[in-house]
Amino acid sequence: MEDDIDRLVPDVFSRRCDSRTALEHVTGRWGILAMAALLEGTFRFNALRRRVDGVSEKMLAQTLQQLERDGFVHREARPTIPPHVEYSLTALGRAVAERLHDLIELVEGRLPEVLAARAAYDAAVTGVPGRSRAPAGGATPGPA
Amino acid sequence: MEDDIDRLVPDVFSRRCDSRTALEHVTGRWGILAMAALLEGTFRFNALRRRVDGVSEKMLAQTLQQLERDGFVHREARPTIPPHVEYSLTALGRAVAERLHDLIELVEGRLPEVLAARAAYDAAVTGVPGRSRAPAGGATPGPA
């Protein structure tokens, strides 16, 4: 992405490429979970918020707006009071969500290995399993 | 993940599940790009930094440490001055990186659709294509 010719080839490694932000939206902390939940079906706002444990209204609203703008999510609002809004995946969003789902399944399925690695790392760093501490600074190659 | 029995089943939708942070590490802004770069081969620190456009030394160091601790990345440091450190994917990291790569390929390949969606969204929101503005607040269902 160093000049105009290169700009025609999407490349997430280049910070100036629009694909970078699109990728960040679908893999952001709340984006990936919202997409994965929507793969299960259409949700209303608060139902989605309950599905994605820990997300605030603000962050969810912001995330859904980004995803909608990128074309991954479809928002259907009825002119009612109280509001009635439904969110669902677009075809593009579904393609992305399926890959996110694959990733999530893998990470969940191999969590024991991650936990074991963490314990081993912590023990190597501090000599005490379960206690994480950054290696000391300086120009010396750190332990690991 | 509401009680001890549920804690045995990894579930990224639950904020208390360790798989949540593991997923956040590999899909974080810099994590996903570092993993994708390492899929290309082993990198030394500054080579990786050059590969991932826009990342600071601080964020890269922090990201690599997280990934190493989770067991996705292997760090090989020689006891030399100047330092000589190499980063590569573990087997677990490779499995994850391959899925990240699939996702990246998809997002890059369908970027034109994302850009078209953004233009359409901005036009619908502001009447001016290319100019993004959040819908007005209140309890009224927003336009979209």
Next chain:
DNA sequence: AGTTGGCACTTTCGAATAGTTAGTACTAAG
């Protein structure tokens, strides 16, 4: 001789973003 560049980080401080809380306006149910 001095200067510069390279290596892989860490530290400090300000900028940016995420999170918390309260608010909007209406209806239905208790």
Next chain:
DNA sequence: CTTAGTACTAACTATTCGAAAGTGCCAACT
């Protein structure tokens, strides 16, 4: 009457990120 629900937004606080400088040594260049 109060409470709960709906889908957000605004204001303030907390946390994280980014920019810049620093570490200590060696090699290459002037």
